Amino acid sequence: MSDAEQSTGATRGRSSSRAEKAARIRELLATEGEQIHGNVSVFNEGRYRRYAELDETEEYRAASRRIKEESIDRLPELIEEVTATVEANGGVVHLAEDASEANRILNEIVADAGAETVVKGKSMTTEEIEMNEALADAGVDTYETDLAEYVLQLADESPSHIASPAIHKSKAEIADLFEETFDPEAPLETAEELTAFASDQLADRIAEADVGITGANFITADTGTLALVTNEGNARKCIVTPDTHVAVAGVEKLVPSMEDLSPFFNLIGAAGAGQDVTAYLSLFTPPVETPAIDFEHPDVEGFGEATDREFHLVLLDNGRMAMREDEDLRETLYCVRCGACANSCANFQEVGGHAFGGETYSGGIATGWEAGVHGMDSAAEFNDLCTGCSRCVDACPVNIDIPWINTVVRDRLNEGADPSTFDHLVDGLSPDSESSGIGLGKRLFGNFETLATVGSRTAPVSNLVASSSIARRVLERVAGVDRRRELPQFARSTFSTWFNAREDVTIENPTRRVALYPDVYTEYIDPERGKSTVRVLEALGVDVMVPDVGGSGRAPLSQGMVTTASESAEAVAEALTEPIAADRDVVVIEPSDLAMFKREYERLLPEESFERLAGNSYEVLEYVYGLLEHGADRDAIAGPETAVTDSSNGERAIAYHSHCQQRTLDLEPYTVAVLEAVGYDVVTSDVECCGMAGSFGYKSEYYELSVAVGDRLRDQFTTDDRDERIVVASGTSCGDQLDSLLDRDSKHPIQLLDPVQQ
Amino acid sequence: MSGRVTRFEQSATQGPTTVDRIHADEFDDALADVLEGPAVGAPLPFEGVSLPQDVTRNPTPRELRNARIGVTPVGPAVADLGSVVVRSGAEGAEQISLYPDTHVAVLAASDIQPTIADAITEIGARVASGLTSAVLATGPSGTGDMGSVVYGAHGPSSVHVIVLEDR
Ligand code: SF4
Numbered sequence: 001m002s003d004a005e006q007s008t009g010a011t012r013g014r015s016s017s018r019a020e021k022a023a024r025i026r027e028l029l030a031t032e033g034e035q036i037h038g039n040v041s042v043f044n045e046g047r048y049r050r051y052a053e054l055d056e057t058e059e060y061r062a063a064s065r066r067i068k069e070e071s072i073d074r075l076p077e078l079i080e081e082v083t084a085t086v087e088a089n090g091g092v093v094h095l096a097e098d099a100s101e102a103n104r105i106l107n108e109i110v111a112d113a114g115a116e117t118v119v120k121g122k123s124m125t126t127e128e129i130e131m132n133e134a135l136a137d138a139g140v141d142t143y144e145t146d147l148a149e150y151v152l153q154l155a156d157e158s159p160s161h162i163a164s165p166a167i168h169k170s171k172a173e174i175a176d177l178f179e180e181t182f183d184p185e186a187p188l189e190t191a192e193e194l195t196a197f198a199s200d201q202l203a204d205r206i207a208e209a210d211v212g213i214t215g216a217n218f219i220t221a222d223t224g225t226l227a228l229v230t231n232e233g234n235a236r237k238c239i240v241t242p243d244t245h246v247a248v249a250g251v252e253k254l255v256p257s258m259e260d261l262s263p264f265f266n267l268i269g270a271a272g273a274g275q276d277v278t279a280y281l282s283l284f285t286p287p288v289e290t291p292a293i294d295f296e297h298p299d300v301e302g303f304g305e306a307t308d309r310e311f312h313l314v315l316l317d318n319g320r321m322a323m324r325e326d327e328d329l330r331e332t333l334y335c336v337r338c339g340a341c342a343n344s345c346a347n348f349q350e351v352g353g354h355a356f357g358g359e360t361y362s363g364g365i366a367t368g369w370e371a372g373v374h375g376m377d378s379a380a381e382f383n384d385l386c387t388g389c390s391r392c393v394d395a396c397p398v399n400i401d402i403p404w405i406n407t408v409v410r411d412r413l414n415e416g417a418d419p420s421t422f423d424h425l426v427d428g429l430s431p432d433s434e435s436s437g438i439g440l441g442k443r444l445f446g447n448f449e450t451l452a453t454v455g456s457r458t459a460p461v462s463n464l465v466a467s468s469s470i471a472r473r474v475l476e477r478v479a480g481v482d483r484r485r486e487l488p489q490f491a492r493s494t495f496s497t498w499f500n501a502r503e504d505v506t507i508e509n510p511t512r513r514v515a516l517y518p519d520v521y522t523e524y525i526d527p528e529r530g531k532s533t534v535r536v537l538e539a540l541g542v543d544v545m546v547p548d549v550g551g552s553g554r555a556p557l558s559q560g561m562v563t564t565a566s567e568s569a570e571a572v573a574e575a576l577t578e579p580i581a582a583d584r585d586v587v588v589i590e591p592s593d594l595a596m597f598k599r600e601y602e603r604l605l606p607e608e609s610f611e612r613l614a615g616n617s618y619e620v621l622e623y624v625y626g627l628l629e630h631g632a633d634r635d636a637i638a639g640p641e642t643a644v645t646d647s648s649n650g651e652r653a654i655a656y657h658s659h660c661q662q663r664t665l666d667l668e669p670y671t672v673a674v675l676e677a678v679g680y681d682v683v684t685s686d687v688e689c690c691g692m693a694g695s696f697g698y699k700s701e702y703y704e705l706s707v708a709v710g711d712r713l714r715d716q717f718t719t720d721d722r723d724e725r726i727v728v729a730s731g732t733s734c735g736d737q738l739d740s741l742l743d744r745d746s747k748h749p750i751q752l753l754d755p756v757q758q
Numbered sequence: 759m760s761g762r763v764t765r766f767e768q769s770a771t772q773g774p775t776t777v778d779r780i781h782a783d784e785f786d787d788a789l790a791d792v793l794e795g796p797a798v799g800a801p802l803p804f805e806g807v808s809l810p811q812d813v814t815r816n817p818t819p820r821e822l823r824n825a826r827i828g829v830t831p832v833g834p835a836v837a838d839l840g841s842v843v844v845r846s847g848a849e850g851a852e853q854i855s856l857y858p859d860t861h862v863a864v865l866a867a868s869d870i871q872p873t874i875a876d877a878i879t880e881i882g883a884r885v886a887s888g889l890t891s892a893v894l895a896t897g898p899s900g901t902g903d904m905g906s907v908v909y910g911a912h913g914p915s916s917v918h919v920i921v922l923e924d925r
Contacts, residue, residue: 288890
């Protein structure tokens with residue numbers, strides 16, 4: 001085969017795997033999407049409700065975090081301690097280095113117990129090691145007793161959610177499954193009938209089982225106590241009914257003491273499903289004194305005296321100790337597997353864990369788990385589905401920076417990827433220092449700033465060329481940019497050019513002095529919002545300058561190009577040092593760039609430099625809010641009566657979509673407050689993300705998912721009482737997405753406040 | 759004290775749990791009101807209170823599985839959440855609270871703690887002196903796995919707490 005043929009093959013491979021991915025996502029959107037969306041939305045709303053209702057949510061989150069940090073830090077010591085405690089209690093501890101060792105141990109225990117059948121409580125860790133299969137190979141039947149796991153076992157399907165594994169299954173599907181499997185006398189229809197039927201079946205399995213196997217949510221090293229967080233009661237039965245109990249748990253489940261459990265207990269039900277608390281928080285310190293129940297001798301009194309019980313604790317490493325040594329993956333070990341990061345994820349809500357998941361784990365944190373326990377290939381399957389929107393960061397009960405874990409793994413996947421034969425096509429446009437195996441699409445999006453500079457310089461020709469049908473086809477095949485997406489139109493004249501060319505404006509006795517950050521979108525694509533910002537700030541008595549500074553690194557970071565992003569971060573920090581030293585506040589229009597300054601730069605910059613920038617940066621409407629609060633003249637800026645942007649003459653009603661990262665920074669309320677203060681009536685969306693998420697919605701394999709996520713937002717803004725409202729969005733990509741979904745154009749909020757006729 | 763009982767009652771009855779506040783000398787009547795069908799029970803350690811004859815102690819496996827009602831002592835309890843702790847030893851309170859359809863939980867008012875943290879501290883002390891099984895139960899067992907929320911998955915479908923206000 002010649003080189004040329006080879007390279008065509010390589011490209012075709014890339015675009016056909018894109019097509020396969022797109023097909024898989026399309027199928028899940030159609031088959032499981034609605035069911036998953038309905039279920040996880042309830043969990044998601046419940047978490048918001050409960051987190052808001054509890055006064056101590058943040059205290060519990062901080063305490064949980066602290067305890068996990070300490071536990072993982074002291075892990076080797078805790079393993080020794082728990083081994084001694086459990087053995088003193090009369091149990092046996094086994095340390096399994098990997099899945100096969102764990103299964104060997106489990107098979108030995110089960111064989112020693114002479115077991116024919118095993119009943120099991122829900123345990124993702126036993127899914128991770130594929131224990132059921134290993135026991136089956138040795139001739140032992142394992143019955144799942146958690147009702148969701150039972151359904152999956154009957155259907156021979158894999159979990160679609162880390163905490164609620166059968167979340168993709170509807171009542172009707174479960175009814176059909178039971179009908180086919182058991183052919184029951186009376187038809188099973190209601191949830192009550194299905195539950196009662198399944199519980200009855202499982203009561204028999206529990207009664208006849210020789211061994212009960214469960215996981216554990218926490219294990220206290222000081223007392224050897226297993227804490228289980230459950231609702232059904234099946235794990236309790238599996239533990240106290242047979243006379244042999246085996247707990248299988250990752251080593252990360254260890255905490256120092258019983259006293260450490262309460263912050264988790266207070267939060268875990270809320271985090272997972274918005275429950276005030278789960279039905280059962282069980283604390284077993286096995287072997288338990290409570291006698292086993294011998295259903296083989298149903299008429300012999302069994303209580304009154306403790307029976308001889310056996311207890312085994314299998315502690316699983318399977319990559320965890322290595323994760324502990326890995327600065328970036330270590331945080332994954334703090335995860336308590338509540339599922340909140342999945343529930344709060346707009347992409348997950350549409351497709352569930354069968355797309356957004358690896359071999360065992362699913363949702364945002366799965367990238368960390370899969371990379372750690374199954375390896376990079378498993379993580380690579382779904383890592384792209386994290387768009388970095390950061391909504392899960394507010395949801396996670398242990399404050400894990402889930403987007404960062406996704407970014408780091410993406411970076412490592414980039415490093416390991418094979419260089420594409422077509423890389424030279426984008427080389428000129430992608431002056432990054434990343435290894436060349438990244439993939440053209442990633443490099444193209446990651447170097448958006450360079451693309452925008454060239455595009456703007458050559459506009460409008462570049463716009464015409466880019467939108468020609470040939471160019472779109474090439475872009476789709478080579479770089480995976482979906483043809484159905486409208487490309488951003490580059491402005492001929494940049495925002496800074498406008499600013500520097502205009503007549504000097506002197507603000508007498510300015511109240512504040514601002515360095516307005518010219519983000520890439522404002523600079524090259526939408527200078528108008530920059531101009532509005534300047535006019536609004538000046539009208540409020542602020543002296544504005546626009547520093548000469550480049551992109552924040554958001555674009556490369558979103559593609560996992562950490563080195564490139566770090567370089568951008570350093571350049572930005574350096575360029576803004578002087579304005580900050582000269583007492584200027586940094587005002588940022590684009591929320592995703594502000595989020596870089598306030599969140600991600602902590603990872604990319606030295607502490608002092610990060611703190612200086614983060615501490616002096618403001619989102620533009622947050623800043624306007626502050627000015628108004630400190631006495632700036634509200635009448636100096638426009639309101640509904642005076643705003644003259646084309647769609648807003650006299651219209652007072654606004655539908656506002658805040659940006660995902662802006663919401664994570666708790667900055668949405670400022671925009672709403674300012675718009676209300678000048679006289680607008682504001683309703684807001686409550687979707688987690690618009691679905692565009694920077695470059696995500698441009699990628700051909702994810703286009704349909706992006707639109708499915710966006711459709712939820714469209715639905716909220718096209719109800720009868722909303723479809724006339726002015727559409728306002730803070731983020732560029734949210735604006736683009738809204739423009740493509742709605743037949744009315746969106747505005748940045750600052751444009752409604754612009755006092756000057758355009 | 760009665761403030762705490764009220765708080766407990768309010769929290770517990772937000773869900774499907776029912777609460778009856780009585781004095782110890784009213785216990786026989788209060789229990790008779792809720793006994794329906796075969797009942798099993800674990801011994802009650804409260805002064806002046808004991809299980810009536812028709813509640814089977816030390817049940818066989820068959821009696822346990824056929825029982826409609828399981829009566830056990832509980833404590834501590836959590837006022838904030840309406841949770842009760844089933845402590846179990848050789849008398850089998852764990853199974854008796856778990857297998858029958860209805861769990862009748864008998865609680866001394868003095869055992870009600872304000873928060874989970876307080877309850878855990880108390881459980882911790884008891885674990886240190888040999889307690890091996892303590893379940894903080896809030897309401898009946900439940901599942902959402904079959905399409906909507908159903909009470910009574912593997913455990914009881916209803917929970918009735920009898921609070922002894924003078925104990
Ligand atoms: S990462 Fe956080 S939110 Fe996600 S499952 Fe783990 S603990 Fe829950």
